[in-house]
Amino acid sequence: MSSKDFKMKGSSTVAVHGGNEPDPMYSHITPIYASSTFYFDTAEQGMERFAGEDKTQIYTRLGNPGFKVAEQKIAALEAHGITGQDGNPLQLKALLHASGQAAMSTLFLSTCKPGDKILTHFSLYGGTQELLTKVVEEHQIEIIVADLRNPELAAKAMETPGIRLVHIETPANPTLSCVDISLISEMAKQKGYLVSVDNTFASPYLQQPFKYPGVDFVFHSTTKYLNGHGSAIGGVLLGRDLEFMKTKVWKWHVLLGGNANPFDCYLLIQGMKTLELRMDRHCSNAMVVAEYLEKHPQVEKVMFTGLPSHPDHAIAKKQMKNFGGMLSFEVKGGIEAGVRFINRLQLCTRAVSLGTLDTLVSHPASMSHVGVPKAERESYGITDGLIRMSVGIENIEDILTDLEQALQ
Template identity: 60%
Template sequence: MNHKKFPYAGFNSAAIHAGHEKDPKYSHLTPVYAASTFVFDTAEQGMKRFSGQEEGFIYSRWGNPTFAEVEQKIAALETWGHAGLTAKAFLCASGMGAISALLLSTLKKGDKVLTHYSLYGGTQDMIESVLPDLGIEAIIVDLKDLQKAEDAFKNNKDIALLYLETPANPTLQCVDLAALTALAHQYGVRVACDNTFATPYLQQPFSFGVDFIVHSTTKFLNGHGTAIGGAFLGRDTEFMQSKAYRIYKNLGANGNPFDAFLLNNGMKTLPLRMDKHCSNAATIAEYLNKHPKIGKVNYCGLPGHPDFSLAQKQMKHAGAVLSFELKAGFEGGKKMMDQLKMCTRAVSLGTCDTLLCHPASMTHFSVPKEKKEAYGITDGLIRMSVGIEDVNDILNDLEQAIN
């Protein structure tokens, strides 16, 4: 049976079976193809593969059978439930590898990229420190204000890409995918979205017209903290198979077979894990929102959050990541982190265990205070990736750590 063409009625089925082809040696799971290169039966076959007349693998930087299943599975999940919607995906060495491949394949010298505040730190650094040296300028505005977004398009005819991250890291603010994409397309601008926090289980940007999606597969897609990885997807399959593929393979942004194997197995339980992650997060957000030592909770699943209605419109659930501000500030944040007993002190997110980090003393320690505050990163801010432990154990650990 060709599983790729079977019409899966459920997301769970697609997460398990999409992209899988029967192994010629009858292995139940797709093996780790730990091969740097692939052989040809004849010189004629080699010529046909290099010219594109025949499909087949040549060199693992250009493609690998273990990658292929993962790429097809991610593309299937991002387009699942939308008849006629197709996408091409590339498996990358990291989320930043995916973002780099996206930016370098869609932007050139003289172009501008429009984006918003509160992006993942690596993305922010890429846009502000790397792209300018290539002659590419970043325009950063509050994209929650559609008028400001339209003014940016009107006043900057060189904008070639609108880059979105929703929910954003670490403030969890959301932007309107449908409205911003429609606006960008009016001005002939393509749109990309980082869908790491939501995953395709909770949000499918392609369904809102977005042109490109990037993921750090290290996070919820893998789910177990066992491998670094990224994914770069596009709806324009001709573009993806030509210019984007050329940038991807020459950049050396490809993943590796063993990490792809781990990612493939992790994705099979994505829906089950996300349901538990999300239900735990909702309970914890409500608890924190009532805690006397917490000044603010950033979680768009709370009715009082400014993005509550928007999140309900474009997401299945508000997700499993939240942040909150301790009234005790910087020292309070450090103290709480030191007193955790079960939850894990670590950066990253999306693993089965609950992870907490204090950006002011960790990821953003070297960022000037005024810049941190402009991005909503206060001294007492704690980012929390809620795991799938028993929710009462998470609550008990938070209670003793905060107090």
């Protein structure tokens, strides 16, 4: 067990040791605390636990010792190397949820009330977009969509009265469009707006939105790169305002009932320990695949932030350590050619989700964004022929061989 006084310099060290708590039974690995409730030695002890900040030994909907370790580890990764306004290492509060959708629901509903507005941009993850338009708007919270990559259009949109929250997803799913976190968060703060960033595609290893003082919240679907093995569902919401996170946000979280479960939490903790190793391989493989596809005669276009041809390449290069493992592309011949390509794959896996060790290929128009109206998604660049690829850690020659035979 590492000492809390040891100053960890590397992100891999943080992923392995950050957030860990001493186990009373001296377990080397954080155990699975598979208990719905925790007993009290005395009535006074029970009262103390309910009155205190640490809710991990009361009832698992309120907290769990395993959740605490996962939350602290993610917070340590997002805050690693960042200094707060007081000159000390940045302190964050994380809340682990049962899914990304649960964490996103807590974010929107704990920060906004009827009459407020949320400003966001196009090409969001389909689940987020549907949550905003089919659930959040039902609570009389208006959703404004603008091209936040364009400073002039962003500035104009921010003049709208009643905005409470500006929500950014960068890189976005599935077009890989990027928003300048520094610029947009600074513009929002000048107006007094809250800012949240979906950091799922990048992971804390590649991008740390809290580097920018204007960012209040960071979100992850932990199902993806943080877990990394496709073995558990989860989501996390992190906040800079510790008091707000421990009070109002935590209250919405537990009352909505979106708590994580001990086994999925255990899998998440184990997965995070190899985050840096996995991400380096995802990034290097994705770059080779993107360059290969861009030159292929059967491919119309490739969307990958690491390619100079991507319209947001400069923004990604500025705010990301590397370009990630996600890309999208269009095969010549439209939807028919795309279906033929997907069906011919022999190594790559036909599946939704992303961030797993194996390469996943999906068709957003009929899968992740099927609930988004056709005209709307096409205006965002999500065409019928678009194919999304989560590049895995397989040997690159095998990935390329499979792509070549499928594109013939």
